[in-house]
Amino acid sequence: MPSLRALLSLALAATTVSAHYNFDRLIINGVTTGEYEFMRRTTNSNSPLPNIQNKDMVCNVGGLDAANRAATKTAVVNAGDTIGFNVRDIMGHPGPVNVYMSKAPAGVTAQNYLGDGDWFKVYALGVKQFRPSKGVIWGSMPDTAPQGIPNVQFTLPTALPAGEYLVRMEHIAIHGASEPGGAQFYIGCGQLTVRSSGTGVPSPTVKFPGAYKGNEPGLVFPVYWPPMLNYTMPGPATWPNKCDDHTPNVVGQKSDGDCTPILPCDGC
Numbered sequence: 308m309p310s311l312r313a314l315l316s317l318a319l320a321a322t323t324v325s326a327h328y329n330f331d332r333l334i335i336n337g338v339t340t341g342e343y344e345f346m347r348r349t350t351n352s353n354s355p356l357p358n359i360q361n362k363d364m365v366c367n368v369g370g371l372d373a374a375n376r377a378a379t380k381t382a383v384v385n386a387g388d389t390i391g392f393n394v395r396d397i398m399g400h401p402g403p404v405n406v407y408m409s410k411a412p413a414g415v416t417a418q419n420y421l422g423d424g425d426w427f428k429v430y431a432l433g434v435k436q437f438r439p440s441k442g443v444i445w446g447s448m449p450d451t452a453p454q455g456i457p458n459v460q461f462t463l464p465t466a467l468p469a470g471e472y473l474v475r476m477e478h479i480a481i482h483g484a485s486e487p488g489g490a491q492f493y494i495g496c497g498q499l500t501v502r503s504s505g506t507g508v509p510s511p512t513v514k515f516p517g518a519y520k521g522n523e524p525g526l527v528f529p530v531y532w533p534p535m536l537n538y539t540m541p542g543p544a545t546w547p548n549k550c551d552d553h554t555p556n557v558v559g560q561k562s563d564g565d566c567t568p569i570l571p572c573d574g575c
Contacts, residue, residue, distance in 0.1 A: 326455075329395055330346060330395065330494075333390070333497045334390065335388060336388055336389050337460075345379065345381065347367075348375045349369045351368035351369065356491075365421070366494065366495070366496035367495060367496070371422070386463050386467045386501055389460055390463055392458060392495065398455030399455050400480030400491065403433050403479050403538075404478050405431050405479070406429050407427065408472050410472050411424070411472065412424065417472060425513070427546045429467075429509075429546060430459075430545060432447060432551070432555055433551045434553060435554055436571075438572050442534070446552065457558075459556070460555075460562065464505070464507065468506060471501075473499070474496065474499055481530060483530070485530045485531065509547075510546060511546075525540055525541035526541050553568060
């Protein structure tokens with residue numbers, strides 16, 4: 308009879324077929340916008356980033372190119388709006404989601420901003436449920452969408468100051484994270500003009516590249532064995548709520564908020 312270790316390895320392998328993807332459409336209050344209308348086009352054929360210490364960690368390969376920036380419009384939104392990202396095509400790997408924002412300097416538009424300033428995290432989606440005998444269920448690959456969620460949504464903080472911003476969607480695929488450098492980063496940047504009366508001071512902040520060293524507990528760990536009983540999200544805490552989400556908010560479903568707890572797993 309196969310061992311528990313073998314069963315877990317087979318189960319995870321079955322969900323990690325070859326799949327590359329990017330984020331091609333911004334979603335505003337449940338409405339999906341045009342392809343690369345407000346999201347900067349990438350030029351790496353949907354592949355993950357090969358080097359997290361490269362400037363491509365800002366907005367992916369091609370995301371800082373002048374032609375791609377010029378072709379991207381800037382969406383006007385309000386603090387408190389629901390914002391999201393469409394996945395092209397299938398988020399076919401397990402792992403956490405992080406959403407960062409960076410405000411352009413005074414006098415610089417989101418379209419011209421190269422993202423070389425400070426970034427802060429506004430949303431994070433981690434593990435949905437730890438199941439010692441059956442394997443982990445990730446928020447990005449829940450039992451209701453085992454091939455990966457089609458989009459990710461969150462709420463812009465009401466305390467967010469007005470201004471021009473880049474909003475950066477990041478999914479970290481961890482199916483190869485047993486070794487350093489095995490985690491895969493899938494990234495896309497949208498351009499926003501935020502209207503707001505908020506006066507918050509986002510913190511903590513990080514730089515890209517530099518936010519990740521590559522050896523963090525959430526980026527290097529035994530994926531297949533022993534069974535995961537906890538997980539440390541990489542990167543800073545979210546602002547302003549300092550919480551992680553554990554069930555996804557997707558288009559067509561009523562949101563349960565951005566800070567849902569890990570589901571209990573009695574007897575599983």
